[in-house]
Amino acid sequence: MNIAKLLDKRRSNWGELERLCEAMEVRGRTDKAGPQYKGAAGIVRFATLYRGACADLALADAYQLPPATVTYLHRLVARSHNQLYRAGKFEPTGWFDMIFRVAPREIYGDNCVRVATLVFFGLFALSMYLGYQQTLFPNFANVVVGEAGLQSMEEMYEMELDGSLDHYITMSSFYIMHNTGIGLKCFAYGILIVPCLYILSSNAVTLGTVFGYMAREDVSSRDNFFEFVTAHGPFELTAIALSAAAGLRLGMGLFATGGLSRIDSVRRSAVRAVPVISAAATLFVLAAFTEGFISPSPLAYTFKAAWSVISSSMISFYFVVLGFPGNREHRSVRRTLETILDDLGPPENSDPNLQADQNGGGSSSVRAA
Known part of the structure; x- marks a missing residue:
């Protein structure tokens, strides 16, 4: 496909990116461009469009498209870059x-x-x-x-x-x-x-x-x-x-x-x-x-x-x-005190009968041996 025609088809993406830039410049958030850009979805969409505009600018420069198109893409990429990497304002x-x-x-x-x-x-x-x-x-x-x-x-x-x-x-x-x-x-x-x-x-x-x-x-x-x-x-x-x-x-x-x-x-x-x-x-x-x-x-x-x-x-x-x-x-x-008390107290399986049985069983085993 001709590069000029390919870039011409992507003009809708450029317009969408431009609208997102305007929303971020005025309100600082992407959701002002439309409800579909609310939250993380808007940020992801903005980043995708920005990467696409950078690729389009590289193609336009490489294939020497009309200067007006190249200049427009340069300004759009710079504008998007300023919004993506802007300094955080005081909130x-x-x-x-x-x-x-x-x-x-x-x-x-x-x-x-x-x-x-x-x-x-x-x-x-x-x-x-x-x-x-x-x-x-x-x-x-x-x-x-x-x-x-x-x-x-x-x-x-x-x-x-x-x-x-x-x-x-x-x-x-x-x-x-x-x-x-x-x-x-x-x-x-x-x-x-x-x-x-x-x-x-x-x-x-x-x-x-x-x-x-x-x-x-x-x-x-x-x-x-x-x-x-x-x-x-x-x-x-x-x-x-x-x-x-x-x-x-x-x-x-x-x-x-x-x-x-x-x-x-x-x-x-x-x-x-x-x-x-x-x-x-x-x-x-x-x-x-x-x-x-x-x-x-x-x-x-x-x-x-x-x-x-x-x-x-x-x-x-x-x-x-x-x-x-x-x-x-x-x-x-509190955790330290609980640990100390646990160490000082009896073990969890502290049933005297169970311990006696275990000791007795152990003694029987020894005697049998």
Whole structure:
């Protein structure tokens, strides 16, 4: 058959592909071109027509068909290519699914999150206790923060909290940049594991020491300090731990490959780390707005304390309730306890009469032998 006639018969396929391209350009989905293109059927049909158009373009170039036909096919193939390999656009539903379904479950079952949380909050609580106990450890705060640093902290919170709306907006923007910088540093160094743990531990010890020192009875600016940090503390501290956990997950992929190549292992770990760092980024933004608008405001301390309790409850609900897996196989603690109890308990066929018969039969066999 003549190539020109063959391609002329395929014009209906070109028109169909053009309609699918228009539907995908306008709505982003093939089903807008007709009900027969809904779901996977539309995607398969689009891919088939695209491959056919590529083959037609190769034939048109090889047999030197009219330039108008070749140009049309070039544009159609390029248009289809852009739709097939386009970058995914932001979808609010996808973000919602990532934050409220994928991230809590990933955080709940990730051992790196457990390690980072234990290291950060454990050292934070220990340093806070050591910094507060002036009689038992009088020089601990001076060694960790320095005398000049402690004096600067006291002077910073001597004035009562007050500010205008412009001040709140400016400081909120500053805190977003500052908090994000801390999180990115923990996340970036996580690929090497040890530097990440060092930065995480350093932040935990420094913050805990400052909290403990400012809680002392003889510090005059104690009330102003806790009036400022109470509201945004849960969001910010949790976000720091999650940032380090996401970085540690990447580091584990680099060193614990599980039989994969290092690149493939890091890619697999990156898929698990993205939900964690997304949750951390969300908490950093919430902490920044709280730190910019609520913490420095002249609102009563009761309101700020209530906000802290509410935010802590929300975080607990997010991690535990939303993250609790429905599949029993992922409940590692319960599965471990059940395994231990099974090992300690009697075997399934523990009928005493059956065991006696077996022992007796065994003894008879031995005697008979």
